[in-house]
Amino acid sequence: MLLPKKMKYRKWHKRHTQGDRVATQKIDVAFGTYGLKATTEAWVTARQIEAARRAMTRAIKRGGKIWIRIFPDHPVTNHGAEAPMGKGKGGVDYYMTPVRAGTILFEMDGVTDEVAREAFRLAAYKLPVKTKIIVRA
DSSP: OOOOSOOSOSSOOOOOOOSOOBOSSSOSOOSSSEEEEEOSOEEEEHHHHHHHHHHHHHHTTTOSEEEEOOOOOEEEEEOOTTOOTTSOSOEEEEEEEEEOBTOEEEEEESSOHHHHHHHHHHHHHTSSSOEEEEEOO
16 A cells, blocks of 8 residues: 655644645646546545556556556544543544545556556546546647
8 A cells, every 4th residue: 555654744634625626736647648537526545546556457457557646645543432532633544645626546558448448447436536537638
């Protein structure tokens, strides 16, 4: 699974702003020919990214190349069950990345159009965002 090697701060503040924010970075296919673009906003965890990566790798039968354009560097903390109030923030439970609408999540090259579309379709099932497949112009 993806996780940061080193961080300046172990625990971050939670970001509560959710809405119709549109991405300004990672909005174009930069490395491959095909891309999987998010059309909604959500938190994508490291486990979800890994599950999507495995689904794509299986679908292309280890041919071609896959680029992961997002990285889960945002820690999310969690208390144990029935923990009393006032005992601190809790330990880091998992890492995630906030994905905005318009962000390219994955890219692929070296495979046919049908194989790429099928691989992205399988990967999209593993993600909490609605997606669309785009082709580099």
